[in-house]
Amino acid sequence: MPPPARPAAPMNWETFTQGLWKENPVFVMLLGLCPAMAVTNTAMNALAMGVATTFVLVCSGLLVSLLRNIIPKQVRIASYIIIIATFVTITDYAIQAISLDLYNALGAFIQLIVVNCVILGRAEAYASKHPVFNSLVNALGMGVGFTFALLCLGGVREILGSGTFFGVMLFGERFQPWSVFVLPPGGFFVLAFWLVLFSTVRRARERREKEAAHAA
Amino acid sequence: MQPDSLSFIFLNAFLINNFVLSMFLGLCPFLGVSGKISTAWNMGLAVIFVMFVSSTCAYGINALLVRFNLEFLRLICYIAVIASAVQLVEMAIKKISPALFRTLGIFLPLITTNCAILGLALFQTFRDYSFVQCLAFSAGAGGGFTLALLLMAGLREKLDLADVPDVSMGAALSLMLAGLLSLAFMGFAGLGG
Numbered sequence: 001m002p003p004p005a006r007p008a009a010p011m012n013w014e015t016f017t018q019g020l021w022k023e024n025p026v027f028v029m030l031l032g033l034c035p036a037m038a039v040t041n042t043a044m045n046a047l048a049m050g051v052a053t054t055f056v057l058v059c060s061g062l063l064v065s066l067l068r069n070i071i072p073k074q075v076r077i078a079s080y081i082i083i084i085a086t087f088v089t090i091t092d093y094a095i096q097a098i099s100l101d102l103y104n105a106l107g108a109f110i111q112l113i114v115v116n117c118v119i120l121g122r123a124e125a126y127a128s129k130h131p132v133f134n135s136l137v138n139a140l141g142m143g144v145g146f147t148f149a150l151l152c153l154g155g156v157r158e159i160l161g162s163g164t165f166f167g168v169m170l171f172g173e174r175f176q177p178w179s180v181f182v183l184p185p186g187g188f189f190v191l192a193f194w195l196v197l198f199s200t201v202r203r204a205r206e207r208r209e210k211e212a213a214h215a216a
Numbered sequence: 217m218q219p220d221s222l223s224f225i226f227l228n229a230f231l232i233n234n235f236v237l238s239m240f241l242g243l244c245p246f247l248g249v250s251g252k253i254s255t256a257w258n259m260g261l262a263v264i265f266v267m268f269v270s271s272t273c274a275y276g277i278n279a280l281l282v283r284f285n286l287e288f289l290r291l292i293c294y295i296a297v298i299a300s301a302v303q304l305v306e307m308a309i310k311k312i313s314p315a316l317f318r319t320l321g322i323f324l325p326l327i328t329t330n331c332a333i334l335g336l337a338l339f340q341t342f343r344d345y346s347f348v349q350c351l352a353f354s355a356g357a358g359g360g361f362t363l364a365l366l367l368m369a370g371l372r373e374k375l376d377l378a379d380v381p382d383v384s385m386g387a388a389l390s391l392m393l394a395g396l397l398s399l400a401f402m403g404f405a406g407l408g409g
Contacts, residue, residue: 030244030247030387031244033240033243033244033247034240034241034242034243034244034331035240035331037240037243038239038240038241077299077328078296078299081295081296081299081328082292082295082296085291085292085295086292088291089288089291089292092291093288108335108338108339108342111291111334111338112241112331112334112335112338114291114295114334115295115328115329115330115331115333115334116329117244117326117329120329180399183402184237184238184239184240184398184402185395185396185398185399185402186395187240187395188391188392188394188395188398189391189392189395191391192384192387192388192389192391192392192395193388195387195388195391196383196384196388199383199384199388200383203382203383
């Protein structure tokens with residue numbers, strides 16, 4: 001039996017929150033952008049996509065972590081992809097059974113979860129090196145972070161682009177929808193604005209910390 | 217133009233529904249390797265090649281799977297084919313031009329997880345294209361990807377000299393540019409009729 005590569009990493013709150021903010025897959029690491037923009041024209045689609053991705057992320061993280069000492073190093077990427085593809089197929093059929101409307105709205109992007117870099121990235125960088133429970137918690141954190149990011153995009157695009165939020169009218173009849181936001185260019189613009197906002201916040205905080213250190 | 221004529225399929229994938237700018241497929245390499253025109257051009261060629269190989273294989277595999285009623289294995293088979301095609305390209309480039317191999321770096325193996333390639337295979341299956349239509353579709357999609365990459369690289373080379381606000385440097389700026397390009401490409405929407 002091969003010895004474990006490293007002592008088990010301590011399991012703490014950080015394992016979960018890592019994916020939420022500090023390493024948020026969309027806003028910080030810029031991974032998984034294709035689904036993040038393609039299906040976020042309404043908040044509902046964004047939520048569905050986020051949940052589906054989280055499911056695949058958690059299940060594949062679990063399996064990869066369980067098999068991490070069995071899979072030979074040379075074929076690991078191929079093995080991960082096959083594992084992910086299996087769970088995506090399950091998700092695909094499940095969504096088709098639950099809600100056909102949703103299935104048609106998301107289209108090929110459910111199957112394209114396979115090539116979402118977030119999932120393969122987590123399998124390679126975390127699940128293949130950590131015990132099962134840690135991987136599970138980490139994958140869940142990443143999934144929630146991804147869903148949060150998708151909702152940020154989808155919410156803004158739906159509110160500006162069609163004046164609704166989860167299908168509920170917000171501004172009444174007289175609102176003139178700013179429809180470019182539900183069209184492809186809107187996706188790019190909204191994500192760019194979020195990135196600028198976050199980098200402004202980060203900069204302000206860094207400056208404050210520096211000043212505090214200077215004053216002390 | 218007939219909606220299933222070869223020229224329409226090509227134009228549709230090339231301009232009207234450009235894979236990158238209106239379907240959001242293949243954004244990672246689009247933002248990652250669009251720093252220089254020469255790299256972008258080579259990346260585009262590699263993607264076109266992988267698209268042709270995987271589209272051809274996907275067509276064959278789909279016919280086989282439908283014949284034996286195994287459609288649920290489609291996704292797994294497609295991704296395996298794409299991974300092998302990428303491996304092939306990687307070995308070829310490493311042999312022919314080690315310099316290019318180094319510039320493309322991590323983005324070369326990452327073509328495997330490029331949604332544009334899997335998207336192409338999936339769309340051609342959904343739309344029931346014949347073999348020749350598949351070839352036209354992959355030529356259009358690959359050409360469109362390369363076009364978007366080249367346009368973006370050209371803009372970014374110019375922007376290196378511009379003075380932009382600090383906070384919007386990097387990814388945010390590239391995304392704004394992509395949004396503007398995407399707006400421009402919306403103008404082609406009327407072309408299909």
